[in-house]
Structure formats: structure tokens, C-alpha cells
Amino acid sequence: FHLFRATPTGMWLVDELHDLFGISEKLNGASGQAIYDAINAKLGTPEFGPRRMFERFNVEALTTTDPATSTLAEHKAIRESGWGGRILPTFRPDAVVNIDMDGWRQEIDRLSQVSGVTVRDYPSFIQALEQRRAFFKAMGATATDHAALTAHTQILNGREAATIFQRALAGKTTGDDARRFTGHLLVEMARMSSEDGLVMQLHIGSYRNHNPEIYRRFGRDMGADIPVAAEFTRSLKPLLDRFGNAPNLTLILFNLDETTYGRELAPLAGHYPALRLGPPWWFFDSLNGIRHFFDKVMETAGIYNTVGFNDDTRAFPSIPTRHELWRRAACDWVAGLVVQGIVDEEDASAMAHALAYGLAKKAYRL
Amino acid sequence: FHLFRATPTGMWLVDELHDLFGISEKLNGASGQAIYDAINAKLGTPEFGPRRMFERFNVEALTTTDPATSTLAEHKAIRESGWGGRILPTFRPDAVVNIDMDGWRQEIDRLSQVSGVTVRDYPSFIQALEQRRAFFKAMGATATDHAALTAHTQILNGREAATIFQRALAGKTTGDDARRFTGHLLVEMARMSSEDGLVMQLHIGSYRNHNPEIYRRFGRDMGADIPVAAEFTRSLKPLLDRFGNAPNLTLILFNLDETTYGRELAPLAGHYPALRLGPPWWFFDSLNGIRHFFDKVMETAGIYNTVGFNDDTRAFPSIPTRHELWRRAACDWVAGLVVQGIVDEEDASAMAHALAYGLAKKAYRL
């Protein structure tokens, strides 16, 4: 456990052990087994069932991310169970949008199946996506989520888009096809969001499956993803030219390159009505990561162009801890402004509430 | 007004209202109209006339930036008015140098007119520019100012420069012409500065008119400019190879990419005798922007390769506030060095004075 000293994982674990499981003994080789046993025992009690934890954590809304081809069966089951917890799906179409992903062709078949629209060309593909979005929205979704290596966007004319899509269907994509098609689809998704009102989230800059040995042995998305430098000013321009001023669009940006915070993201979010900045993500969802975010973003963007906090943890019991870390760092930052005479206590109080609660609720239309 | 919480605009406004207009009531929806009326009334009194403010602000020298084609009529008028305030022009030839700017051809005609040199080819263009520089210098200018998207410089031979210029005159620029010509002209401007002693300023990295809707409705330079990443080590090399060690040249660099501060700018300014670093500009002319500058630049460059503070505000009453912000941040930084035992109080006092006054006066040859 000494390897986790001063890391966010270390902080989260200590906090979870203490606040959630009531364990204040220090975790190390000697205490490990006993602590494991204690946690295991607690997890077996009703008090630590998922729904009970959800209620104890005082969660207002929790969202999953689901492929475009999902039937959202679990969401249906929860609804029909009569339980009152608010669990919402999020539309994440990466597997059908990125034509160079393993298994794309099969995903397209599945898309035809679940949407009832036989995807045989570009127009039917778009139609199927629109069908899925409507279905997700009916199931309570308020947002979509998109991942791409870069923020590249571009607008293909109908013929170009159709040709690339046909090549992909035939398994004959060439050269730059995937990058161009993804860039085009992001603009299409912004168009759909400006129409159906689903909040669009964009996660940029993760080089997926960097370690081939891990990929061979364990498959996709096993933690071997490494950030790359990002660019937004030029890359997002085609999308922003069309939809940057669209009144019904909210586009929330996430990325893994802190140098873009002050240089590109804050000026863009300060300028374009449709843009908002998501909180630090992944490696940067940490104490220093949050501090850098406040330091580099807020002066130029203002807090009201950010969306408070959310995270994409896979560890359910870490939810309170992660939000707690954000709230403490946010209040620490606001308190610093008060001490320096930059805002008064009245404003500080409003800002703290917005950062902890109001901004997220408003941005995600919850 | 809550949108400005913790932003520089918020800080400036509060400070101006208090120090300049004597208003300490908090600005918000309720108080807005009354405060507006109070300011308006004051602005109508002689005490708030521009010359009276200039004197109250204790401004030693104020400079405008003027196109190469300007007759500097207002500067003549001020001189002839007998008023003692020192208002100086600055030579800014972007509109005649950047062959891809809207209206470039007309600017060239205007250049012929005001310079008395008929610009019909590259040599006469250079001759006209030299005439204008001499004129600006005679009118009191001590500096020039140049804006470019990147810091790209290169040296074209006479034939290449002439050919590109002819293409531009004929309205037939191709491919990379504009970028190459601007890069070449920057080296030419450095040559002229090394001869006539005008301090050369270079502002890099602003993607102009990013929002096409704003451009369509309101035109150029309406606030829709977004930073891009910058590069200096390779880009400036052609210019520095020729003039980096030139004894009579001062070249002051400004840019909008903080990552270049410690990586490129401070090492370059520490090395080349002709180079100096300008203070944080635009989005970064802010409390945190200034702090980052001190944090990343000063160890490597030393403060004596920087030029103190200046800003390009369009809001006359904001001048004292902006300088005050710089001075406070500078003194805060120097005080921190004293507390940590890095400099003693004697040195600190000299550094504070240099940062607030001496460096700017010396760098701009005022």
C-alpha cells in the first residue's frame, strides 16, 4: 500500500474505509487481511446493498453509459421494480460511429435489429441513430457521451459521407476515412442535440489500449490508456461555426491535456454560448488535478461556464468520496478568493453551492 | 454581474468603481441603474475629462498603435494643442504586411499615397515601409508592433520575395504565400529595427475572428479571438540566426500559450541579447496569469530579460487598475522570495521598483 502514498487512489481508499466502512486502522501488509474480511462481512449485510447505499449516499441521480444498441433492459427492470432511485441511461454511440473499431460491422447489424431501421446506407444509419436517441430520451436520458482521440470535426457533404459509409460496410475503409467520418458524425450529433435537447458530452485525448500485451491477455479498456496532447481552437471550429451559438445545445468538453485549460478551453467556453467545461477527468480527477482546473480555467471562463462535478467511477462505494474531494477542493479555492478579497462571503457562499450542486443539475437538465 | 465572480473583469470593475469613481456599493441588478447614473454624471464633469484623468493617473507616456498608413493627424493635433501629456504613436504595419488580409490591396494604395513612394514592386514596398518608420520615429514613436498567428520566420531571397509580392498585387496569391511572406517580413522588420532603433514587439498566437456569426454581424476584432498553441525555438531561429545577437535590437515577445514560458521563451530570452519577454497578454493579463508568468519565467530568464508591465486596454479608466494589479502581484511574488530567503530586502526593493517602473522605461527607450 505504500505505493499509493500521496496518490488519489490512496486518498480515496483511506476515506472510504473510514467514512463508509468505519475502519480507521491503517492499511498495510499486516492489517490487510483483517480489513478485507471486515469489509466483506459488511458488504453482506442489507445496510450495504446497492440500493441502500444509493439512498444513504443521498444520490439524486445516477447515470450509466450505454451503447447505442442497448435495449436498456436493466433500466426497464429498475423502473418496473417500483424503486424510487433515479437511474438514467446515457446514449454512447462510439461503437457504431467509429468505423475502425473492432466489431463495428456486427454493431451495425445490432443497430438495425434494435432500431427497427435496416441500416444499409448513410441515410438509414442516421435515421437509426435518431430512432435510438428518441428511445433513450423516452427512457429518461438527458445526455449523450462521445469519445474520440482528437477533437477533430469536419463537415462532409452527403455524397462523401455516403461513400465512406459504403466503404466501411464493405470492410474497405481507406486512409483517413475513420478520422473524417468520426469528425463529421460529431457535428451530426451536435445537430441532433440542438434538436432533441440531449446534452452532448465529448471526451477527448485518450490513446486506448496502449499496451498490446494487456490487450492480448485481457482485451479492451483494461486501464492501459495514455493521454495525448489535445487541440480545440482549430479542431472544433467546423462544429462551432454551425452550432456554437445554437440556443438549445449544451456541449460539455472533457480532456486529458491540462495545457488546453487556459489556452483554448476557457476562452472558447467564455465565448460560445453552447459550450461548457466538464470537471477534470480520469488521471486529473484528483486533488492537484482539481486545483489546476480552478487555477487555469475559472478566471477566463467564469464558474458559470463549468458544470460542477461528475465522475465516471466503476467503484460504487467511491462515489461519496470523490464528490467529497471535489467539494473540499472547491471550497478551499473559494475560501482563498475570500481571503484575498476577490469575492465577498455572500458571493462565496453562492459559488460554493453552485460548484457542489447547482451547476451540475442545471447543465445536465436534471 | 455574478457571472464575473472571480474573473479579472470582475476585479477591475470593483476596483475602478471604488478608486476612480468613489463607489463602494456592490454592483448587481438592483444597484446597477443608480451606479450607471452616478458614473455618467461624473464623466460629464471636467475632473473626468480624458486629459485630466491622464494627469491624475500620473501617466508618463501612453502609446497608441497606428497602421503604417496613418497620417498620425491626432498626434499632430495633440502636439499643436500645447498640452504636455506624452502620447506616442506605435508603428503597426500588419494591414500592409499580411497579404491575405481583407482589403490588403487598398492598404497598399494608401501606403503609396501617404509615403510618397509608389509601391509597384517589392523594393518600392520596402522603401515605403522605411519611409513610414522614419515618419513615425520623427513623430515620437519608440516602438513597432506586429501580430502573427505563429512565430514562423524565414528568409526569402530577393527574387522569391519579389515574386510573391507581384502575385499578391495581382490578386493571385497561392498556397503558402501569405505565411512565407509574413515570416520573411518579420525578419526584415528586425533588420530595420536593428538599424533605426525602434523596439520591435511581436504578438503571437491569436486565432482571429473565430466566430463567423460575430464576424458577419459586427466585423473584425470584436472579441471572438481564441488562442492557439505556439512554438518559438524552431520558428524564430531564422530571425535569431541573423539578429539575435544584434546590439541595437530589442525584440519583445508576447503570446497566449503559457506552456512556452518556461520551455522556450525563458531559455531563449536568457540566451539571446536581443530578446526580451513581454508581460502576460490578453486572457493572461490577470492575477493568475501574472502569477504563472513569475512562476515559469523568472528563474530561467531573470527579471532583467523581462520588460515590466504594459497592457493594450481599450478602456481608459482601467489603466490604473491594471497596473495596480500587476504591481501587487509583482510585490507579492518578490515578498515570497524574501520570506523564503531567496533574496534579501535590499534586492527585493530594487526588484520591485524595476518590475513596476524601471524595466518598462528602459526596454521601450522612453
Add this chain to the structure above:
Amino acid sequence: FHLFRATPTGMWLVDELHDLFGISEKLNGASGQAIYDAINAKLGTPEFGPRRMFERFNVEALTTTDPATSTLAEHKAIRESGWGGRILPTFRPDAVVNIDMDGWRQEIDRLSQVSGVTVRDYPSFIQALEQRRAFFKAMGATATDHAALTAHTQILNGREAATIFQRALAGKTTGDDARRFTGHLLVEMARMSSEDGLVMQLHIGSYRNHNPEIYRRFGRDMGADIPVAAEFTRSLKPLLDRFGNAPNLTLILFNLDETTYGRELAPLAGHYPALRLGPPWWFFDSLNGIRHFFDKVMETAGIYNTVGFNDDTRAFPSIPTRHELWRRAACDWVAGLVVQGIVDEEDASAMAHALAYGLAKKAYRL
């Protein structure tokens, strides 16, 4: 001396004067000559002989960097002198690896000479390098050191490598040959290190001999080197694909672009077992440079993927000062963690010792 205010050079000098030479008078124009004389006199005494200083500094091991063609005669002489100080060579093959360096052809001849392997093609070149590594290792070396402008790596097949090498021998390298060959050799060096256990160091991102006037007058490596932006995620992938998980390899990365700390280096070092991060280098071996390193690297990498401190000073008396600066900055950082409740005092104490001593000793297999 006022030009050094708040720079690392200023801090080092004051500290050396005080701690090493017992001089507490302030250095300036008036005191300079007397201080110079005092130092000079002390340097003439036995107490200030190099071996005596080595012992007084309590140095456990000091390493030199030596070209692949070195006979390590001085190292032999030290060994044979019977003195107990541990001075070790480090294998630095840049001059025979970078086929575009001035004098490369002569270096290859020298390599044939000292290795006893006549280098006439690519396989004999590799064989000669392996001979030299074995010799260095026998002479006590535990590490190699490599410098490159970028972190580009790639794997050439045998035929490609052989062809490029033949072109280089014939003085006919073309286009991208040098960059590709260096990228390939870095992977080869990782292979050799994974076999012979020499720790591999990689220094990236210095644009050498930037000022042609300095180069003309004084030659290579005279301080006119300027950093450039670096990239690792994509560039190191070919090397890491092969050796990132190799159990016997330690690859230590140094670079001059702080933006890669949190974005690329820390995630890579956190992921790949073979990777470690070297301390801040060159311009960044400074108080703020060290602080940025702790701030950006440690949360994600954890301190146990870093290697403590080393520096490449050419000024022997500066060694204690530079290590002292690192230790103070490290302890300042750890103390901050304690104050914030992130680690407890027991962990802090272990971390401080590791950062000051244990990590370096372990990483370099000393």
C-alpha cells in the same frame, strides 16, 4: 550579480559561498575581487582538493558520462591509485549512434579500434556496441545515457537498418535516415539493457547549438541549447510494445517539456513496469522546476516510479548545494502532505528518505 536575483544560479552561488567556502559577505561589484581571491586561496589548500571534497561531501558514488569509444583510462587510473572513492563510468554512445553528427565517420573508425571489432556493416556495428557495453560494465558502469531531439522510436527490419548504415558509411545519408536510425537504435539499446542489466537513461528535447555565432566561435555544447516540445505517448510506443513489460529493464526518462509530466510521463510510468521518471533536468533543476515536478507527476506516478535526484553539473563544488535544494524541496512537499492530512508522519518519514536516498540507489542499481 543582480542579474541572477531569484535564479537558481544565484541560489546555488550564495549557498556554495556560505556552506563550502565560509563566505557570508554579499557578492557584488565591490566585494567580487576579494571573494574571488579568498576562494582561489582556499582552492589551493589540500582541504579543497577534489578527492578531499568528494569525501567531505560524503558522496557514495559519482558517475561520469563517457563516449562509447572511450578507453576509460582515467577510470583505470583511479582504480589503480588505491583511492576508495566510487567513480563509475556511464556508457553514452550518441556520437556513434547519431549518423548525422559532425565527425560520425571518424567515431566509427575509433569504435573499430577500441572494440577490436572492425565495423564494416550493421551487424558488426551492433557487435562492437555490445563489446563496449560489456567493457563498461566490467569497469563498474551500471547505466547508459542517450540523448535525442525527440522520443521517436521505431523498429527497422534488418535489411532497412543495414541499408541506412551503409549509406551513412558512404557519406550518403538521405532524408529521414538519421531520425529513423536513432529511433531504431533506441529500441536496440533497450533490448541490450534488458539483457545486460545496464539502466537506460533517455534525455529528450534539447535543440543543440541553437546560436550559430556561438557555434562558429566556440563549438559544440557551449550553452546555446534551447528546449522544444516533447511527445512520448505515440513516440515511445514501438519501444514499449517490445520492452515496456521486460522484467530486467529500467528505462529512466528525462525531458525539458513540463507539460508532458502529468499528461504523458506520469501515466506511462504508472503503467509500464520498465519505466521510471528522472528528476527535473537542466533549466528545470531549480526550486520551481522541482515543485512543478512534484505537483504534476507524483499523484499519478506515485513516488516509487521516480528515481530521486541526480544532476549533470559540470561544477564539482555545486554538488552538495544541488542535492540540498532537492532535499529541501522534497521535504517541503512531503511536509505539505502531512499538514493537509494526506499522509501521516510515519509515511512521510519513509517518503523523505526514499526521495533523498533510497530511490536513486535502487533505480541505478548502486
